Structure formats: structure tokens, C-alpha cells
Amino acid sequence: MFLRAPLIALISIALAGLVWQGLVVALHVPHYVIPAPDAIVAAAISQRHVLLAQAGFTVRATLIGLVVSLAFALACAVGFTRSREAERAALPLLIAFRSAPVPAIAPIAMLFLGRGIGTSILVVTIVSFFPLLVNLMRGLASVDRNAAELFHVYGAGFWQVFGMLRLPTALPFLFTGLRIAGAAALLGAMLSEWITGSHGLGNLILESADMRETELLWAAVLMSVGIAMGLFWLTATGERIVTRGA
Amino acid sequence: MRGWGLPLVSAAFVLILAEATQRAGLLPSVVPAPSLVLLQAWDNPALVSNNCLATLGTATAGYVVAMTVTFAASALAAMLYRLYGAVYNLGLTLHAIPVIAATPLLAILIGGGPPLRVLIAALSCQFPMLVGMMQGMRAADSRQRELMHVLAASRADTWRYLLLPAALPFVFAGLKIAAPSAILGAITAEWAGADRGVGAVMLNALFSFDVAKVWLSVLLTCILSAGTYGIWALAESHLLRWKISAENFP
Numbered sequence: 001m002f003l004r005a006p007l008i009a010l011i012s013i014a015l016a017g018l019v020w021q022g023l024v025v026a027l028h029v030p031h032y033v034i035p036a037p038d039a040i041v042a043a044a045i046s047q048r049h050v051l052l053a054q055a056g057f058t059v060r061a062t063l064i065g066l067v068v069s070l071a072f073a074l075a076c077a078v079g080f081t082r083s084r085e086a087e088r089a090a091l092p093l094l095i096a097f098r099s100a101p102v103p104a105i106a107p108i109a110m111l112f113l114g115r116g117i118g119t120s121i122l123v124v125t126i127v128s129f130f131p132l133l134v135n136l137m138r139g140l141a142s143v144d145r146n147a148a149e150l151f152h153v154y155g156a157g158f159w160q161v162f163g164m165l166r167l168p169t170a171l172p173f174l175f176t177g178l179r180i181a182g183a184a185a186l187l188g189a190m191l192s193e194w195i196t197g198s199h200g201l202g203n204l205i206l207e208s209a210d211m212r213e214t215e216l217l218w219a220a221v222l223m224s225v226g227i228a229m230g231l232f233w234l235t236a237t238g239e240r241i242v243t244r245g246a
Numbered sequence: 247m248r249g250w251g252l253p254l255v256s257a258a259f260v261l262i263l264a265e266a267t268q269r270a271g272l273l274p275s276v277v278p279a280p281s282l283v284l285l286q287a288w289d290n291p292a293l294v295s296n297n298c299l300a301t302l303g304t305a306t307a308g309y310v311v312a313m314t315v316t317f318a319a320s321a322l323a324a325m326l327y328r329l330y331g332a333v334y335n336l337g338l339t340l341h342a343i344p345v346i347a348a349t350p351l352l353a354i355l356i357g358g359g360p361p362l363r364v365l366i367a368a369l370s371c372q373f374p375m376l377v378g379m380m381q382g383m384r385a386a387d388s389r390q391r392e393l394m395h396v397l398a399a400s401r402a403d404t405w406r407y408l409l410l411p412a413a414l415p416f417v418f419a420g421l422k423i424a425a426p427s428a429i430l431g432a433i434t435a436e437w438a439g440a441d442r443g444v445g446a447v448m449l450n451a452l453f454s455f456d457v458a459k460v461w462l463s464v465l466l467t468c469i470l471s472a473g474t475y476g477i478w479a480l481a482e483s484h485l486l487r488w489k490i491s492a493e494n495f496p
Contacts, residue, residue: 032354033354101430103448104464107451107464108461108464111460190344191434195437205350209350214354221347
């Protein structure tokens with residue numbers, strides 16, 4: 001049943017591809033403006049090594065960045081629920097981070113970490129940190145009052161309340177945060193690849209546009225859309241599995 | 247002005263700290279002393295002004311294009327209510343297309359010159375404007391409209407005394423949020439290849455490892471985007487003074 005959404009998506013993609021193919025062939029659109037889907041698929045297959053390697057780089061940066069960001073967000077959220085003073089001290093700093101745009105973060109990250117995967121990971125971490133933190137905080141704070149009282153009556157310690165009550169309550173919020181952060185993370189990774197200009201799907205898109213390899217360009221763009229949809233589906237499925245158990 | 251004290255003091259503290267630790271050789275070479283960044287701007291005033299003006303020009307052109315188009319679209323949606331959902335969804339779809347995917351595709355269609363950068367700036371700032379305008383045009387309460395009708399107000403009077411004042415707060419909110427997006431869109435578009443502009447300076451400095459110039463371009467990015475937001479916020483607080491005073495009324 002988790003496969004139904006991707007199946008519907010696949011069918012509608014196939015339909016859109018057919019319409020696209022028909023239009024391009026019927027209207028004689030030159031291939032360097034908008035290539036036909038069969039040419040894009042052919043280019044994707046013949047250049048699959050490049051495409052998969054660069055997509056793998058982007059996906060790796062996105063996932064590692066998300067995990068690092070999640071770890072930081074979790075640590076901060078625990079700290080903030082333990083003491084209000086920590087929250088009041090750290091929040092202005094975090095908001096300053098939040099309001100720095102990717103075009104300002106990426107070049108500084110590149111100065112620090114060079115043109116490898118580290119820059120992408122750092123940018124992804126910074127971009128996805130705030131939505132994760134905000135949603136985690138909201139989740140950790142929205143425990144049921146009666147349940148909290150029961151834990152208090154039983155004399156539960158901080159970590160017991162945290163593990164048995166706060167964290168399970170926060171899980172749906174966490175997935176909301178992941179869904180928002182996932183899209184921002186992929187975009188951040190691709191933008192930082194754009195500026196470092198060495199690896200990744202973002203760089204491949206830019207390079208194939210410069211070389212006028214329109215088919216490869218479209219294949220790379222569609223691949224990035226596919227990765228974004230895959231991330232979304234992954235978080236939605238994870239949410240359903242986890243919340244069904246609760 | 248009272249709320250400004252603490253942030254200003256802490257910003258000054260961070261700057262002085264950076265200056266001192268860099269002078270003492272405690273910071274890595276990729277963090278320049280703040281004075282060096284300012285000196286860079288002081289030595290090349292033409293570099294700063296030319297490139298800021300180029301980016302500002304691109305962003306402003308895109309902003310105006312987006313403003314015109316979203317105004318027309320939201321007016322259309324206000325007149326033909328059936329189109330409301332379609333206009334909104336179109337704006338949302340355009341907003342969901344990432345710049346990095348749109349730029350190369352559009353470059354192939356319309357070439358890589360200034361029109362492309364204006365279009366990218368327009369695309370990246372249209373959505374908040376559209377939302378603000380569409381909300382604003384529906385903001386007048388139906389009972390207030392009825393009152394204008396009962397008072398036999400002309401169409402122009404209804405527009406002047408009810409519809410426009412009701413719409414302005416929403417419109418201003420949209421325009422204010424959209425302004426930094428236009429700047430950032432223009433800078434991102436400049437990354438894809440431009441000979442002038444803050445984004446071009448940033449890219450050149452990165453590839454020649456000119457640390458102070460990279461930080462200068464980042465600083466300019468922040469100043470431009472915060473400045474455009476600030477201008478709108480200032481205009482809003484002057485033009486909508488009646489609204490603010492009405493909000494403070496007990």
C-alpha cells in the first residue's frame with residue numbers, strides 16, 4: 001500500500017511524457033529548444049555513468065547533511081527543553097543563521113571547506129537545521145498535560161519523560177520538519193555545487209547547458225525532480241510506519 | 247530605537263573580537279579581519295558601486311515585471327472568481343520550480359543575457375507578491391461593502407475609501423517579503439554567467455581565492471537584501487500609519 005502513491009505518480013508521468021512526445025513531434029520543435037522524451041531517455045541511458053555518479057554525489061551530500069543537521073537539532077532541542085536560559089541565549093544566534101541566504105552561506109562555506117563534498121554538506125546542514133529545530137521544539141512542547149502530570153506523579157526523571165513521552169509526541173512534528181527540510185536541503189546542495197563547480201547534479205545541469213547538450217540537461221533536471229519526489233515519499237512513508245506503531 | 251541597543255552592541259563585540267583574533271593569528275586565513283574587508287571596499291569604490299548597481303538594476307527590473315504581472319493576475323482573479331484557484335496554483339507551480347533547474351532551460355530559450363537575469367529575479371520574487379495582492383483584494387468585509395452600497399457610494403469612492411485601504415496592508419506585506427528574494431534571485435542568476443554584478447564578483451573572487459573580496463561580496467549581498475526589505479518596511483510604517491495607530495487603539 002506504500003507503493004500506491006509512486007504508482008499513480010508513475011502513470012501520470014508516463015501520460016505527461018506521451019503528451020510531450022506528441023507535441024514535440026507534431027509541432028516540429030527543434031531538439032535544442034525542447035528535446036523529445038525518447039531522446040532524453042536515450043541520452044540518460046548512454047550517459048548513465050555520469051548521471052548516476054553526479055546524482056549519487058548530490059544525494060550523499062543531502063543525506064549526510066540532513067543526518068548531521070538532525071543530530072544538532074535534536075541536541076539543541078533537548079538542551080532547550082532542559083533550560084529556558086539556554087534557549088533565550090542561543091535563539092538570536094540561530095535566527096541570525098536562519099536569515100542568512102544560501103547565496104551568502106555557500107561562498108563562505110567554500111572558503112572553509114574547499115570544492116569537495118564538505119561544502120555541500122555544510123550548506124545542507126545549515127539550511128535544513130532551522131525547520132528541523134522549530135518542528136522538534138514544537139513537538140517536544142506539545143505533550144498531553146494529563147500524561148505529563150501522570151509522569152510527574154510517578155516521579156519520572158527528565159530522560160524517562162523525554163524518552164517515553166516527549167519524543168513519541170514529537171515524532172509527527174519531526175516528520176513535518178524533515179519534509180520541509182528535505183526540499184530545502186536538496187536545493188541547498190545543488191546551489192552549492194553550482195558555486196563550487198566541481199561535482200554533483202547542480203554542476204552537471206550548468207555544464208550541460210553551457211555545452212548545449214540539451215538532452216543531458218533535461219535528463220539531469222528530471223533526475224533532480226525525481227530525487228526530490230523520492231525524498232518526499234521516503235519521509236511520508238517513514239511517518240506512516242512510525243506513527244502507525246504509536 | 248530602544249530594541250536596537252543589544253544587537254548593535256553584540257555585533258560590535260563580534261567584529262572587534264574577529265579583528266583582534268585575526269591580528270593575533272588565531273583565526274584561519276579564510277576569515278579576514280573585518281577592517282580588511284572594509285578596506286577592500288574603500289580602495290575600490292567603483293567595484294562596489296558598479297556591481298551593486300548592476301545587481302540592483304537587474305533585481306529592480308525583475309521586481310517591477312513581477313509586480314506588473316502579479317497585479318494583473320490578481321486583478322483578473324478578483325474580477326473572475328472562477329479563475330482564483332487557477333491563478334494561485336500557477337503562481338505556486340512557478341514558485342516550486344527551483345532556480346537552478348529554470349536558469350539553464352530558460353538560457354537555452356531566451357539566451358544568457360540580461361533578459362534572462364531579469365526573468366529569474368522576477369520568477370524568484372513573484373509568489374509572495376501574488377499571495378499578498380490576492381489576499382488584499384479580498385480583504386474588504388462583505389458587510390463593509392454592503393455599507394458602502396447603502397451609503398450610495400460611487401465605484402470610485404468604494405475603491406478609495408474601502409477596497410484600497412483594506413488591501414494595502416496585505417499588498418505591502420507581500421512586496422516587503424518579495425524584495426530580498428528579487429535581490430537573491432538576481433545574484434543566483436549572475437552565478438550562471440554574468441560579467442557584472444555582486445554574484446559575478448563573488449564567483450570571480452572564489453575562483454581566484456581572494457578571501458577579502460568573497461566576504462565583501464557576501465556583505466554586499468546581505469546589505470542589498472536587507473536594505474530593500476528595510477525600504478519597504480519604512481514606506482509601510484509611513485504610509486500605513488493609520489493602521490498601526492488603529493492596532494494600538496485599545
